[in-house]
Amino acid sequence: MFHIDEIKELVSMLEDSSLAVLEVQEGDSRVLLKKSAANASSIAVPAAPVQTISVQTAPATAAKQETGKTINAPIVGVFYSAPSPTADPYVSVGKRVKKGDVVCIIEAMKCMNEIQAEEDGEITAVLATNNELVEYGQPLFRIQ
Numbered sequence: 001m002f003h004i005d006e007i008k009e010l011v012s013m014l015e016d017s018s019l020a021v022l023e024v025q026e027g028d029s030r031v032l033l034k035k036s037a038a039n040a041s042s043i044a045v046p047a048a049p050v051q052t053i054s055v056q057t058a059p060a061t062a063a064k065q066e067t068g069k070t071i072n073a074p075i076v077g078v079f080y081s082a083p084s085p086t087a088d089p090y091v092s093v094g095k096r097v098k099k100g101d102v103v104c105i106i107e108a109m110k111c112m113n114e115i116q117a118e119e120d121g122e123i124t125a126v127l128a129t130n131n132e133l134v135e136y137g138q139p140l141f142r143i144q
Contacts, residue, residue: 007031017133019076068124070139071117077108079128079140089130091123091141103141106134117143 014022014033022033073079081089081104091103097117104115125142128134 013133018138019133019135022133068142068144069119069121070127071103071115071141071143073106073128073134073136073138073140074115075106075108075113076136077106077113077134079130079132079134080105080107080112081126081128081130089126091126093123093126095123097121097123097143104128115140119143 010022010024010031010033014035020035022031024031081091083090083105089104091097091101097103098120099117101117102114103117103123106113106115121143123141124144126140127142128138128140134140
């Protein structure tokens, strides 16, 4: 069963991310967080009596359309721009990459997944924030 501090931390992560849904399972316990259209998050823990917590969040701003292609998250997880907290980021704006170059890491289910550039080009924007949850298909970088 999840401790209330763990649930509060998950709520905070959801509020600070662009995710609409976050689900975490540990043994027989499961926490499901959803942002509603009214920007409220609900928590349900089916293995125990259902708990609901409403959290007001700021409305998401529409993403500005820019030119170029994007490198998108192939999985849901936590975005890391560098191989370790003290290391330099894999890429930054203005860096040229070749197909197959590692551009970031996404941690999912305690596995570190290296994300590679799918084509040659120059990074024109970093669209994800370090240590933030990213969704499947979410743009991480803009490349030209």
